[in-house]
Amino acid sequence: MRTVFCGELGLKHVGERVTVCGWVNRRRDHGGVIFIDLRDRSGILQLVFHPDAGREAFRIADSLRSEFVIRASGTLVKRPEGRVNPKLSTGEVELAVDDLTVLNPAKTPPFDLAERVTDVDESLRLKYRFLDLRRPEMQRNIIVRYKATKAVRDFLDSEGFLEIETPMLTRSTPEGARDYVVPSRLEKGRFWALPQSPQLFKQLLMVAGFERYFQIARCFRDEDLRADRQPDFTQIDIEMSFVTQEDVLKTVEGMMAYIYKAALGKTIQTPFPRLTYQEAISSYGSDKPDLRFDMKIVELTESLRGAGFKAFDAGAERGGIYGFVIPGGALFSRSRIDGIVELAKQHGIITAWFAFRSEGIVSPVAKFLAPSRLNLLKEACGAKEGDLLLVTAGSKQSSLTGLGALRLELGKTLGMVREDLFKFCWVVDFPLFEYSEEEKRLVAMHHPFTSPKEEDLPLIEERPEAVRAICYDLVLNGVELGSGSIRIHRRDVQEKVFKVLGLGPEEAKEKFGFLLDAFEYGAPPHGGIALGLDRLVMLMVGATTIRDVIAFPKTASGSDPLTGAPATLSEERLKELGLRLDIQ
């Protein structure tokens, strides 16, 4: 039907007779000559219609409208002098059409596809997703996604991994996200669950001796949505036997470099910097630090302790004194600084500020501190003349997370974040357990099969909260791309962890019995990672939401305007499933 794609044509094809197919992107009718920008997946080509080149074709061209599907044949010609369009990759040529067929007319689209309008109401875009996806930006997103996915397969294949599918219908497991549930028709009153991740299956595959597994795995979590969270999403799921943390990190670093090269042609630096969990929290107030800019948090407790300023002394007593330096901030206007203080308040921290100006140190609290203290402070925070220091005092956790959130927001609003950078890092040595306020007990920070660090094992009974896990997160530009761990493969260690989690032998058997059984038949040491493919691609294409890299995503309230899902079921269907509705 076609001989060539629009975007492939250039000067070297001049003089050739070609046939192209696609959609009318734009029509420019000059009366005596008509121009059509024809769009297909590969790009845009200008068609030109002269009445003398083909009277019938010209007559049909007059009737063309946006998004009509057409086929056009003619001779590719070099554009006249001064008529080149540098904005088009095909801008040096055009197709002089003598034969035109309308393959399908189209209704006027509900929004403009030709312009780069991301400002169209998103639910309208989703309702007409098949049109939204025609837009070149969206096509590129989906294409980059495919290339990245293919790169994953190519790389892991070359490293000896096997892609193995695991069930979508499986059983609900305790801990973690709420799972989506599917009623069983054959066994009424019983329910399947869709996997939050293939975690247990991939571990079983290690026991089964496959040694290196991966899967582009769809996962389901029935939790509230966000710009970077959808109910169903895709993980690059990896598991390896007879490996240490180091082996997993190296593999992932190699894979990331390969993906960026293959999908974007970009080179990224490996190995990625590593921070311990403690370092990440104390320097960036976050376990997913954005390393595209500096502005590290510094502890100032010792510099300000006993300085005689009540707020600081009380803060030092409750936790500590922390702050960070905004380079060049000393020259900010008073109202701008007040705005920053207000912003800090929204993040739950009360801040004092110190402007290190050429004429001296300016601060609303300077009068409470001796000049020697102020100089000590300047030295301790590493500020130069012209910088602004923000300080807060109080509990360590809320101070650091508050400063971390403030740092991130200021980094963006002050233009310190370079959008074209890709700054990967590993965060390692996470705590094995964290305290759950809701459940009033320790829960697994990663998951219950995460191995403690060997050297911390003696602490597990006395001080479980101090035990570090062999667990690692991959972070890119402040976004958590994924996390993984080396798993427990020894029965005695697993039992100790379950004990801390409050899982008795009976309960553990009931919930994870199949995995524990398997572990008794020769489980190799193993570990792995799961990476969010949607988030990775989002960052690769510069999108601000994963919805823009998913062909058919859901709205923030978890519905799909295109299909109208979720939908109701008929009485008959409910009855067949043994279900009765009880809703207000």
Add this chain to the structure above:
RNA sequence: GGAGGCGUGGUGUAGCGGUUUAGCAUACAUGCCUGUCACGCAUGAGAUCGCGGGUUCGAAUCCCGUCGCCUCCGCCA
């Protein structure tokens, strides 16, 4: 579960208590135009201002409720 923002012709928006017959841009329709590329010019059609209730002599505008969309907190091992 909570907080905030938005909702006005197809689309994007202005108007925020009365000279508004709801403005503008774009899309759409008709006509003119032989070198445009966000073509241009002219004419025209197109909106009970998300929905429901209230306040008022008067509501797109103020209040309450509700629905939808977006962002964030909680939640997401």
